[in-house]
Amino acid sequence: MDVWGVEERYVVLAYLMRMNVDVMWLDIVRLAAFLEESGVKKNDTVAVFTTNSPEMYVIILALSKLSAVAGLVNINLRGTSPFAEPNITDLPR
Numbered sequence: 001m002d003v004w005g006v007e008e009r010y011v012v013l014a015y016l017m018r019m020n021v022d023v024m025w026l027d028i029v030r031l032a033a034f035l036e037e038s039g040v041k042k043n044d045t046v047a048v049f050t051t052n053s054p055e056m057y058v059i060i061l062a063l064s065k066l067s068a069v070a071g072l073v074n075i076n077l078r079g080t081s082p083f084a085e086p087n088i089t090d091l092p093r
Contacts, residue, residue, distance in 0.1 A: 060072075
């Protein structure tokens with residue numbers, strides 16, 4: 001997968017190389033401020049649709065800072081799966 005014309009693994013590696021606690025905390029605070037401005041508030045559930053990466057943890061921690069819940073979406077499920085949630089239109093009435 002390409003991100004800005006660069007393979008994703010190199011983008012993640014570059015992020016990890018520059019990441020330290022201070023940088024990560026700044027990212028968390030900035031994202032939390034953005035989410036709050038976007039209307040996310042305490043006890044909201046926000047779907048997180050992303051790969052397993054350092055950014056995922058920043059997103060989860062930013063939501064936690066706002067006391068919101070991160071609903072992780074499994075991006076690896078393809079087609080039907082015994083673990084997939086049923087389609088709401090398939091539920092009995």
